[in-house]
Amino acid sequence: MRTKEEMQDVTLLGNQGTKYEFSYNPGILEAFDNRHPGRDYFVKFNCPEFTSLCPITGQPDFATLYISYIPDRRMVESKALKLYLFSFRNHGDFHEDCMNIIMNDLIRLMEPRYIEVWGKFTPRGGISIDPYCNWGQPGTKYERMVEYRLMNHDLYPETIDNR
Template identity: 75%
Template sequence: MAGRDESTLHDLTLLGNQNTVYDYSYNPNLLESIDNLHQGRDYFVKFNCPEFTSLCPQTGQPDFATIYISFIPDRKLVESKSLKLYLFSFRNHGDFHEDCVNSIMMDLVNLLEPRYIEVWGKFTPRGGLSIDPYCNYGKPGTKFEQMAEQRLFQHDLYPEKVDNR
């Protein structure tokens, strides 16, 4: 199996950078990609971000969530440090939970053009109500378009036991 060499990493500006700047305002330009060396295979890549924060656009109160991102890559993967900094950039961003989750998905679709992606936000309750938006995307004209429809219709048929809120 071929490994990565400098030529596959030359576009990365954040990984290994000791002078990281944290952007506190929503910034999709932080996202960086690397080549998928396993394009001939379908496989999931999953990220869990248990420390996601954003702000309510009306009250300015903080909202906290675990963001789950799962995708089947095509030609590109998201570089994980850039993803962390991107998710961190929501810290002072005022938007509703549904908007944050959809923005994350669409920013990753625009960057990666994945075969399939889903993003699920598990927000902690405020005022006795938690909101858990889910969205997904399958590449049009492929089997992943049908997969997206099936997973959307069935994603919450068996709700998990919630013991962390």
Template identity: 75%
Template sequence: MAQHTQNHRQKDQLTLLGSAGVVYEYDYNPSILEVFDNKHTNNDYFVTFNCPEFTSLCPITSQPDFAHIRISYIPAQKMVESKSLKLYLFSFRNHGDFHEDCINIIMKDLIAIMSPKYIEVYGKFTPRGGISIDPFANYGIPNTHYEEMARYRLMRHRLKD
């Protein structure tokens, strides 16, 4: 019975999941993000999202930039709801920022809403002018082994390319 009550309470907190009347934001909007309780707080495990159709705008030329964004995190108490994440990423469509800024903004917004143990955000942007830019940002809770993990993974990021 307690599990049913908890699931009902979480469903009440998620306003986008299952809603047919979703409004797509065309300007950056982190308030779209929604979270729910992690039922496995004693386990360390990765959750990975792949968004192969991310779009933002160059802040100088206003030309579109396309990327495959990968978000991986180890949840603590809260987890991000996937539909809200999709709509949040869509909200970058008319947002003008450099590739590196978009990746860091996404990471910081997710840290703010769910306080994960560890998170990494990687963007593989489509080349423009013959150059691709692939920013990677990560974070681990300070003064824990997750901070050490972040440092380790950052130092070894893409060493085999």
């Protein structure tokens, strides 16, 4: 069990007075110490209710996000991540920009060994857009992993039915 000292940076988890931000706010993100920094392992978040706005039309865009990372010393707290993603609800940006902004904010927060963010947006106008971005710590095997994962991330695309 984690001690209160270990979780001092986590203020949202268990807080009954949750405030939902309706405008993009990276300050919501919180992190805690990785108790297994000597081991490589993936943490994956499946976020099926992401919403942002088209910056031109103001129409809502809906997506499932997949955030996978190999932690180093810090890990993102899941409730804070949920509230952070909710803060995109009224944020107007293109799909590709949203995915890169999310990845950059998580890199700043955690400094992970490796991270990838993949958005699978529902179609608008008959086209779905699925931006994928990734990053690895420079000068490490994780930097080499970026190229491999980028070139191989969608070798077996799903059958699109009615997403």
